[in-house]
Amino acid sequence: MSQDQPSNRVDDLIDQNLRRVYDDVLQEDVPDRFAKLLAQLERGSAPEPADAEGSK
Amino acid sequence: MTDASDAPIPGAPDPRKEIVEHLPAMRAFAVSLTRNASLADDMVQDALVKAWSNLDKFKPGTNMRAWLFTILRNTYYSNRRKAKREVPDTDGVITASLSRKPDHDGRLNLMDFETAFEKLPEEQREALILVGASGFAYEEAAETCGVAVGTIKSRVNRGRAKLVELMGMSQEDAFELTDPATMAVVSSMQNGSL
Numbered sequence: 001m002s003q004d005q006p007s008n009r010v011d012d013l014i015d016q017n018l019r020r021v022y023d024d025v026l027q028e029d030v031p032d033r034f035a036k037l038l039a040q041l042e043r044g045s046a047p048e049p050a051d052a053e054g055s056k
Numbered sequence: 057m058t059d060a061s062d063a064p065i066p067g068a069p070d071p072r073k074e075i076v077e078h079l080p081a082m083r084a085f086a087v088s089l090t091r092n093a094s095l096a097d098d099m100v101q102d103a104l105v106k107a108w109s110n111l112d113k114f115k116p117g118t119n120m121r122a123w124l125f126t127i128l129r130n131t132y133y134s135n136r137r138k139a140k141r142e143v144p145d146t147d148g149v150i151t152a153s154l155s156r157k158p159d160h161d162g163r164l165n166l167m168d169f170e171t172a173f174e175k176l177p178e179e180q181r182e183a184l185i186l187v188g189a190s191g192f193a194y195e196e197a198a199e200t201c202g203v204a205v206g207t208i209k210s211r212v213n214r215g216r217a218k219l220v221e222l223m224g225m226s227q228e229d230a231f232e233l234t235d236p237a238t239m240a241v242v243s244s245m246q247n248g249s250l
Contacts (some may be wrong), residue, residue: 022189
């Protein structure tokens with residue numbers, strides 16, 4: 001945990017909300033696409049970047 | 057400080073295997089930046105490809121999360137420059153609720169926080185997420201963002217001040233809202249709501 005802690009209640013409340021926003025995603029299951037991607041990378045077949053126009 | 061020396065730290069984890077441990081955090085940071093889940097995952101994918109091809113530049117045993125976050129934010133900013141893509145902004149509908157103070161029964165309107173957060177400039181959002189949510193020290197956040205520690209602190213402070221202003225909060229409101237009984241209510245509401 002960061003040693004730079006907020007020193008008042010407003011900051012504390014903001015940090016709790018920041019963590020909530022962050023933790024919501026942190027606790028999701030990681031989509032399969034990433035496991036597949038890592039497997040591809042291990043095999044040495046680098047995929048196209050995801051932001052190629054029209055690829056989605 | 058990218059040390060490309062060939063000598064790994066003894067006992068250091070294999071970076072290739074360690075990356076997967078950081079995926080949830082990468083996604084969380086990406087969502088905080090983009091405010092858009094599918095953009096975020098595309099960004100994480102790009103960052104993973106870049107990280108993999110640059111693994112030789114990473115020194116095993118050093119702070120991989122900060123290294124991955126650096127690649128992620130670089131991906132974000134370069135994609136933004138290319139696409140000039142704006143996150144959808146629901147200004148008109150939401151603005152009216154921003155000036156409303158938290159309800160007196162202690163419920164903090166959580167949608168207001170997210171809406172206010174989206175209104176911050178991205179360098180303040182990322183500074184707040186790194187320091188306030190990811191648990192980075194100011195020095196780590198500064199290094200990840202490629203700026204001085206003082207700059208990060210300033211962004212964090214300005215970001216917090218802006219959030220307070222946007223949500224119409226005061227120290228008194230926060231006092232009411234952070235007593236343990238109230239926070240218990242708030243967190244059980246958070247678990248039940250989207």
